Amino acid sequence: MMRNNLPRVYELRDLIEDPNAPISHFQDFEKSILDDPRGESKKRTWLSREKEFQRLDKDSWEFLKKKALPYLTTKQTNGRGWEQLISILNEVRGYVYLSEVGCSRIQFIPEEGKENQRTPELQGELDSTIVLCEVKTLFASENEVRRRIEKKVGTIENQLCDGFFNKLIKTIEDGRGQIEAYKDEKYKAANNVRPIVYIIPNFDDFLGEYKANYYKQIDEYLVSRAVSPLI
Numbered sequence: 001m002m003r004n005n006l007p008r009v010y011e012l013r014d015l016i017e018d019p020n021a022p023i024s025h026f027q028d029f030e031k032s033i034l035d036d037p038r039g040e041s042k043k044r045t046w047l048s049r050e051k052e053f054q055r056l057d058k059d060s061w062e063f064l065k066k067k068a069l070p071y072l073t074t075k076q077t078n079g080r081g082w083e084q085l086i087s088i089l090n091e092v093r094g095y096v097y098l099s100e101v102g103c104s105r106i107q108f109i110p111e112e113g114k115e116n117q118r119t120p121e122l123q124g125e126l127d128s129t130i131v132l133c134e135v136k137t138l139f140a141s142e143n144e145v146r147r148r149i150e151k152k153v154g155t156i157e158n159q160l161c162d163g164f165f166n167k168l169i170k171t172i173e174d175g176r177g178q179i180e181a182y183k184d185e186k187y188k189a190a191n192n193v194r195p196i197v198y199i200i201p202n203f204d205d206f207l208g209e210y211k212a213n214y215y216k217q218i219d220e221y222l223v224s225r226a227v228s229p230l231i
Contacts, residue, residue: 002030008053009046012065016072023073025082052092055099063108064092079145087137091121094135094198098124103131109182120179126194132183133196134175138167144204156205160217164203168218172197172227 003010013019013026020027033043056064071085091108098106103124111119122133140148141163147154175197183193203214 006050079149090137091135094133130193132179135198136171138201158210
């Protein structure tokens, strides 16, 4: 039943030789959704993912599957879990955004294979402008990860701390650096290239109680710093 509702999600699952193995991201996937009363939120998450996956053209979907494959059975042991896989799957959101703003010829950019050179994730065309998009996912702080590992009681503040904003600015700068390096290599002195750093933040507030307030704080902070990435 779930396969009919999540065809591309199941394409990912089918890439794993034994999807129910302990090292698999999809271990007990159906059971956790259908039999566990707590699985409703997981089901909503994957239904949302499926809608995003369906926005990809065939070539882009095949590219993403190939990129995600090594991480479907790679769980980090430092409390970060499946963050590597999630970062890759989140690249779809950059694709969807480019589509929604009217870009054509959207495609994932293959890694160039040069040492120490990283490329942006996506490229599209908007009228006569080349759009380069780097997708960055921010995850929970080290303190929050440690708290979850140790299963300690913690308090979530309604104000984002300086550490979050420092990480945000560094991430934006890193993303812009990647784009600029690729632009200089690929397009030289072209002045019709538009860079976009697409940020997907995951807050320590796991339940999302303060999410709307956090976004407002981020907007105000970036305006004060005259920074204008896409979030």
